[in-house]
Amino acid sequence: MHSMTGFGRGSATADEGTATVEIACVNRKQAEVVIQLPRELNELEARIRRAVLNTISRGRIQVSVQFDRSSGAPAPVSVDLRMVDALEAAFETISRHTGRNVCPEAGDFLRTSGIIRIEESGLAAETVWGAIEHALEVAIEQVLEMRSAEGSDLAKDLSTRLTALEKTAAAIATLAPGRPERYREVLTKRLRDAGLELDLQDERVVREIGIFADRCDISEEITRLDSHFRKFREYMTGEEPAGRPLDFLCQEIHREFNTIGSKASDAAIAQHVVEAKTELEKIREQVQNVE
Incomplete structure (x- = not known):
């Protein structure tokens, strides 16, 4: 069982520079991945999202990617050759119009906006993906380790509280069979207090006690509770994410205790029902932290 909270940080170095990936996870009913990337690396977002969702199924996952270029790495320079040709053609037109040879010099090309562009970072997604991927793997591994450790602590707490619920259900099951007899005693007392001396073997009394016994029978609810408790422990020790199934079971357990109380x-x-609901509420709060 895993918690939904965790943090991981990974870094990897390549010829172009160093990639750093940080992942922070918090509670959320569904899986939500928020990725922060340098603008020129936006095309990698789908790959990063896929890698995260392959290992984390629930929670809000904040992924921050940074790439620092090596100090010696040259910033790429691009040249717009169409503008170069257009500038050359413009000088030729001037030469023909003036009847003298006017040739562009290097300064003319440098001063013309748009011919030579120096990229701010020059990050090529495919070139740096290897370093980012490795850093991402390290960050995910750290997140999973933290979520697993917290999940173990959650499992211990949930197991203890579930044991308390099982004991409460067992106590209720012990009290339940004597309920019709207690009702018979109360009914007899009320009849006597009202001055009605009826034989306990009277058909009307027997029928009333029988109806009450049938109405207050909670054997089905106790059986379902036992089944829910077993399933709860199975999900806690299973390999699959248990958060949603456990949340559903909490609702079902609450419904059974409600029915027993009524x-x-x-x-x-x-x-006992009040005590069980109080303990169950604590369990539900903890389950909200489970993946």
Whole structure:
């Protein structure tokens, strides 16, 4: 089981310079990847996103990529040859018009805007991708290590709290069978207090107790709770991301305890239900951190 929070940083050096990748992950129901890249490397965004989503399935993942050129690496220079030809043609036109030979000099080409361009960084995506990819792998590995470590701590806490829920459910299961007998005693007392002396074997009393016993039967809810608890532990120890399944199970467990509380009509069982809901709320808060 993995947590959704983590941080990783990787760097790699190539002839062109050094790539640095930082990844920060926080909680989120769905997977959201936000990538910050130098403008000239925007074409690499799809590759980076794919690499991240291949290993991280849930959370908000912030990826920051920086590439620092080597101090000795020359900035690339580009020449617009069409403008060069146009400038040459313009001087030829001037020569024909004036009847004398007017030739452009080096300064004319340098002063003409757009003929010679010096790129600010000159980063070529394919050239630097190898270094960025390696730095990205290192950063992802660190993120996974941190998420795994935090996930282990979460698993221990969830296991402890789940054990408490199991004990509460077991206590409720122990109290449940005696509920019809307690109801019979209460019913008998109320009849006596009302001055109605009825035989406990009276068909009306037996039918009333039978209806109550059927209405307050929580054996199905206890069985489903046991099943949910087992499934919860299976997801916690499985290899697949468990956050969404665990969140769903928390909802189902809450529903079963709610039903038990409404059906049992018993103060002792109601107290256990309140305790279970309190513990379950803590579990749900922790589950929100699970990938």
